Amino acid sequence: MKNLDNLCMNCFEELTQGSVCANCDYDNDTQTSFVYLQPKTILNDRYAIGAFVSHESDAATYMAYDMQELKVVTVREFLPKGIAARLEGSVDVHVRERFKPSFDKLKNSFIRLWETISELKNLSAVIPTYDVFELNSTAYAVSEYMETISLREFLLRNPDGNILWDQARIMFMPVLTTLEALHSKGIIHGGICPDNLVLCRDGKVRLKSFCIAEANTMSSELEFNVNDGYTALEQYENNHKMCPATDIYAFSACIFRALVGQNPPDAKSRELNDKLMIPNTIAEKIPTYVIRALGGGLQIYPEKRTQDINTFREQLNASPTVIATASQDEKVQRENKRTEKAEDFEPVIEEEHYKGYPVYDDKPKKNKNNKIIIVVLVILIIAAIGAGVYVAKNGGIGKKEENTSPSVAVAQYEVPDFVSAGYNQSDIENNGAWNKQFKLTFTSKYSTDVEEGIVFEQSIEAGKKVDQNTEIVLTVSKGVQTESVPNVAGQTVDEATKALTDKGFKVSTVEVYNDGSHTANTVKESYASAPAAGSTAAVGEEIVLQVYGEVQTTSAVEPENEIGTD
The missing domain is CATH 3.30.10.20 (Trypsin Inhibitor V; Chain A)
Structure with missing residues (x-):
């Protein structure tokens, strides 16, 4: 096992030139906020925590060293922003009282997510996770460390800022198998973008930065980071729900960025103007079936989007089924165009059509035929009116007919x-x-x-x-109804109780010592209630009031019995 005292806390190589690592340039004198685990903290008697890397919506990430396997790893600590933190000098995560039920629920989601990902560590597009455990009043996931470069950086290094489909296909298609497996386990990544698709030294593209589902929508109580151009419409505040098509939208946007060289417009703006512009010089280099597949994957509304990875894969591969369907559609379109052209531009048909009308020389014959037709029509109309009057007066044609005619059944x-x-x-x-x-x-x-x-x-x-x-x-x-806790400091118990019950709260009291300077049965001026005045609480929640009791009288203490202080 390596001696941690002389190791770089980022790459875990030996320090040879002071605090700045010669191997990775990390300055080991960098201060870490007390909110996060400090370098050299040991977890589970196995993992030595190193440099703090990042803090996303639901978790903080650290470099770490596996002292059992003797290798560098990354550790993800469940530490939801705005809900949990640390008190200075403590390794235990501190959760605000009103967030404790939410924290426990979200922590269970974190554990389920990373246990499922650990089961899928053999998939080619997932960075393997091999340990998940609870400690320090929170949870941790340990993953292998891989040197990577993000897709965004890779594309920016390309002279043209984009790549051709032949290269993109090799990079992107294997990721679809991993996404399909994740979806089958109920996992929606929800944050796919060029920063979270990374290229590894083994040549494979992998997904990183998984978050719990509760962190992937704007309506969540957790912080949500929008990736403009890649965040799907349903992740904003609306009535649409996340589904596998959410990842298909983001993945399609990544392929679009790789092929076109620019981000697609963000989903909110596309609600007003749903146009994806591709310069002709680039479009002519992209196969038609790929453009068609991206069109299906980038549909703005999730219910109109390509719904599953298998279908999306077939469209990108131009499978025989897809080709046959597309060919049939094009054939129908060609037939429709030919029909429209014939009707619009073939004068011969127009001339033959007009020849069907009587010419003016045939006026006597025309009038004779028309008179016969008119007479017949008049007779039929009179008969119909008579039948209608009879039916109206008699309620029907006859009992026999009425009984045998079928009635219309209501579905x-x-x-x-x-x-x-x-x-x-x-x-x-x-x-x-x-x-x-x-x-x-x-x-x-x-x-x-x-x-x-x-x-x-x-x-x-x-x-x-x-x-x-x-x-x-x-x-x-409508969810849980909440109200702001009113300030009842200094009020009598009856007044305070009424103010709180009017808001829908339950009330209980705790008696505190009264030295004679306070009125009995009044609420304390400071720390009057729990939860405190001004905080938000659920209607029906119990509010505890601190109330002064009766004045307590005590007998004088003899001087010789007093306890002095040093």
């Missing part, structure tokens, strides 16, 4: 389970079949158990058969 449909699947309002509104079968309306109310935006009640139970267009009212969760 019936089985009510789906809108609640158990976790649908949001947009999911249901975008389902054409349901909206044809039922009249669906929405209402909303607060819920302490169901995430905001999710349908959790339906007015007609699932499985019941109802007539077409029956109204079903679906209730959407």
Whole structure:
């Protein structure tokens, strides 16, 4: 095992020229904030923490040394921004009280994510992760260290700023197999961009910077970093949900950047102007089937986008199925164009058409035929009116006919389970079949158990058969109702209790010592309540008040019994 005292905390090679490493140029006198693990901290009696690398939305990353395997690794520590930090001098992660339930839930997501990635370490486009554990009131994931260069840097080093499809195909296509495997395990990367696709020394392109799903949308309580041009529309605040097509959008944008030499416009602006411009000099070098595949992958709305990696791969490979479909489409388009051209520009057809009309020399014959037709039509109209009057007066043609004529049956449909699947309002509104079968309306109310935006009640139970267009009212969760804790310092217990219960809070009290300078049964002036005044708390949460008790009287203490102080 190496002696850590004389090692560089970035590359873990021996220091030979003072604090600045001759191997990697890292200055080992660099100070690390107390928020992060300090260099030479040992985790699990195995991993020596080195230089701090970065702090993303859900985790901090460090260089580290595996003292068992004797190799450099990277350690990712669950440390969600704004929710958790460290107190100076402590290795344990400190979580604010009101965020503790969220922290535990998010930590479990972190553990599940990296345990799943560790199971997939044999995939070619994943940097292998081989250890996941809990320590210091948080969780850690240990991955192999690989020297890499980002796709963005690689492209910037290219003289033209872009590459041809033949080269791009070799780089990008193997990543699709990894993405497909990740999606099958329920993992959406959510942050694919030229900075998170890296080229390794073995020639392979790999994905890095995985985050938990809760960190990949703007609506999350965690910090979300937008990658303009690569972040899909559904990751902004709207009713669309993340899905495998989210990664397909970002991956398509990376291929677009590699081939065209510029980022696609950001998704929000494309809602207003959905045009992807490719210069002719570049477009002529890109195969038509690739442009078509990128068009499907970069559809702005997720429901219109290519939905799965297998289909996207076939489109990029121009598989026989895709070629046949595309050829058929082009054939139909050519046929339509020929038909339109014939109708518009072939005068012979126009002349023959007009020859079908009577010429002026045939006026007597024309008038005679028309009179016969008119007489017949008048007779038929009179008969129809008479039949209509008879039916109106007699309620029908006859009992026998009425009994034997078939009645029109109203279609019936089985009510789906809108609640158990976790649908949001947009999911249901975008389902054409349901909206044809039922009249669906929405209402909303607060819920302490169901995430905001999710349908959790339906007015007609699932499985019941109802007539077409029956109204079903679906209730959407507004999430947990919160209120600001009012300042009740100095108030009587009754006044403070009323102020808090009016806001929907529960109230309990803790009696504190009264030296005689305070009125009994009043709330303390300082640290009056927990949670504190001005903080946000869920309606129904208990607010604890510190209340002065009755004045306590004590007998005088004899001088000889007093305890002195040094």
